[in-house]
Amino acid sequence: MKFDDKIPIYYQIKNYIYRQIIVGELAPGDKLPAVRQLAVNLTVNVNTVQRALGELISEKIIEPQRGKGNFVTEDQGTIEKLKKLLITQQLQELYENLHQLNVTDTEIVSYLQDYIAKRKQVQ
Amino acid sequence: MTNTIEIKNLNYRKNYRSILEDVNLTIESGKTVGLLGENGAGKTTLMRLIAGVAKGASGKITVANQDGVPEKKSVISFSEQLNGFSSNMRIDKIIRFYEDVYPDFSTKKYNEMAGFLQIDEGLRLSALSRGMKEKLVIGLTLSRDTKVYLLDEPFGGIDSMTRKKIIQSIIKWKSDDAVILVSDHYVSEIASILDEVVIIKDRTIYTQKSAEEIRSKYAEGIEQYYESIYEGNDIDD
Known part of the structure; x- marks a missing residue:
């Protein structure tokens, strides 16, 4: 995986694991790779992986x-809550970006509906 | 956390020219630290002073509580040590030499790394490509069981696949409490494995910062931060 060097790596590792859990790459009860193996896979420092895992443990995402x-x-x-949180983050970003373009709430809804309909046709 | 490297008031002159002035540096155990600076900034000199290879500096360098040169040499593995070999020496001979000279050299660890890095031991030193030579240097240097590993520009002039393999082997074979000090002027490739960066500028340690702090505090990449220092656009703390 490619990291954005402007964002703390431990934060990006957390997001990476969040996503793996939500898409089911990591199922409930699955064992995570050992710290050093994760570090090698992601090409990051062991201490950084430890920090990310430490936070995931205190968030009770992993045990x-x-x-x-x-x-x-x-x-x-817990997993449902995590999924909701990530969806909300995405929506919030979209919402704020569109508002900056002076798009109103009702317009956002109709633009989204149009967009989804168009995407369906493409498929 | 204990300090593995402690440098106090280090000054070093060579041929009446000041190379390093008033260097103070502390590195905690277990850290992977990038030593950054322009060519000629004094990175190699600082490593040689830490390793006890360069002599004649004033000030004090303590490594894993040792300050005598022979004692320091036994707790430091320095990548430069390979430079002393004749170019027609075969790789397997060099490995035998390491086994004989360094009691802490682990042949088992070396063989694991050599397999991972695909080092061809039948060749002579002069027949190695740049990348293969760096792989050998990393394999030999990290196969000693020491407190400190000094890697002087291990990524110079090698392709990105080799670089990635070398970086992975650093992560894989670094023991938890060992310090790795790696110098480079090409930061972005190693940024993700660094705990801290130490920047040398104007003959001294210009700054020492946690890599994650640079990202979270300045929202900058390590490369960007480093360049801004060299370009003189100082960032207020």
């Missing part, structure tokens, strides 16, 4: 099991 490694939470509620 450490002593001597066994880190596992994706099996709590569906």
